[in-house]
Amino acid sequence: MDDKPKVAERERLDLADKLRRAEETLRLPAVPPREHLPVESHVLQPGQQFRVVGERVTRPDSRLHGLGLTRYIDDLSFPGMLYAKIKRAGIASARIKRIDTSAAEAMPGVMAVLTGREIPVNSFGPSYQDQPVLADEIVRHAGDGVAAVAAVTEQIAEEAAQKITVEYEPLPAVFDPLEAMREDSPRVHPPNSNIYTSKVIRRGDVEKGFAQADRIFEGRFSTQMVEHVPLEPHAAIADWDANGRLTLWVTIGRITLARADLARTLKLPMNRVRMIATIVGGNFGGKNEITQEPALALLSKKAGRPVKGVFTRSDEFISTTTRHPCIMEYKTGVARDGRILARKVRLILDGGAYCSWSETTIGKACILSCGPYRIDNILAEAFVVYTNKTMTGAMRGFGAPQVCFAYESHMDDIAKALGIDPLSIRLRNAFEEGSVSPTGQVLHSVVVKESLLKAADRFGWETRP
């Protein structure tokens, strides 16, 4: 028997070494050294003015971008700052029976846990306030947040979010917009119908137009869901201070609207909320509304510390807004020479689980759905429907790219069937100075034909192979 008990061999450091290490750990972080900031500058001096018209101009912030010194949300940090993670439902349609956060709360390093029931007014949205900050009773799509955690590191927050258990009672779900329009389909927001917004534009008599037409063409077009994928994910820092004032650093493009929405969800007077818009690392319409900000604010209130939340790429895809998938039905009556006499359009926009900017999108899509063409008889109907999918909202063009794809594809089909050159049929029908839009607006400075001719000339339309 060895009477000397084995003692684990540890690295022994002398005092000086320990102090060195401690000093290194505590040492002030390195910042870009002063000599790395170039002295030459194109920045305007006070009183100086640039000529801009006819000159090449550079962005005022591109110097900082190129130096890597632009500060986005994730580049900011504050003393004592915590990191937040949101637990996603992972189920498309369900009733929440129970949320157990005790295991998460017991974890060392977890400073606050939040569920939907603790949010003063758990709903928001730019047109209809139909979206919860964190789902409290009903989950309507898999990306719905159900709980949020703030912890001293991102890793602990992530682990704690995984330890939260949610008991669901699955509910019937609907994923196809056409199916969702039927009266007998499961309702996403009962008792309301799944068709939550519609728009109709009528001009002339579309049936009379079809009766006069030599040929009638029908086409059905559809587009898919698109995510904005800004390179910088949604990010925010919330700091609820001891005076009951809330400061938020956000990447939102519309901060005044976001501030009003946020004050509403938190039942705070707006003058208690200070919202600081940092530079946005790509928006494209996806950062036009609040997302996690009220949850971060309440986590900060609970923990008494600033809280940062940065979405992962997967959060971006499943929980933030996307472009509306559209089903677009076109019926067009044309004369033998290619003149359009009547057009009937029916648009069905898949709105996902919440309204977001669908009202704006449906408006624009419907108004533009007949294309830049002179048509006397028009009937355009558009519907947005709820489905148990990631919600759709604002994205560059608000529905205009979808309908453009449809009416231009339809136009090509018509030209081909009539044996008319695709450019000629467009020139025959295009808006002119003083043309009237489907909604009755008299148009001025119209250069559709000039643009088409110029473009055709530039890319060699006549000499194409």
Add this chain to the structure above:
Amino acid sequence: MPDVTIIVNGERRSASVPPETTLLKLLRENFNLTGAKLGCDVGDCGACTVIVDDQPVNACLMLAGQADGCRVLTIEGLAKKDQLHPLQKTIEESGALQCGFCGPGVILSAKSLLDQNPDPTPQDIREALAGNLCRCTGYAKFIKAVQDAALMLRGKAPVQSRRLEASEPRHG
């Protein structure tokens, strides 16, 4: 926690970090060099590109420990007090950056290309930037900016784009 020592932008720096720490996290959180960005965390977007021993790498995919003893160049180490790097200059002038989030990664990928190939063709540039995603301006301006920077680095003046004169007809 293991010690990691790297020579970052010419300066020797060490930190004690948990073994799962990525190089990106080490640079951003321990050394406060926030120029390299976290975009996707899986090596798809290239916003975290830094140059490690002359090779462009996705810092989100490299562990800090793997970079131990290496020379690391981040965007913060590119400009000198008296001048910008030609790439920073041409990218600023060409308006290739809008939101700027992809910029540091693009510039470092391009620098690495120009270090190895002082006269790249547009195709060479496309291939070198294939790992850097941009959602704002697209890639045409980057290609032009890298070509201009290559000319500047070889001591030639870049071909200036034609300026629009007020008297010149716009559609001519």
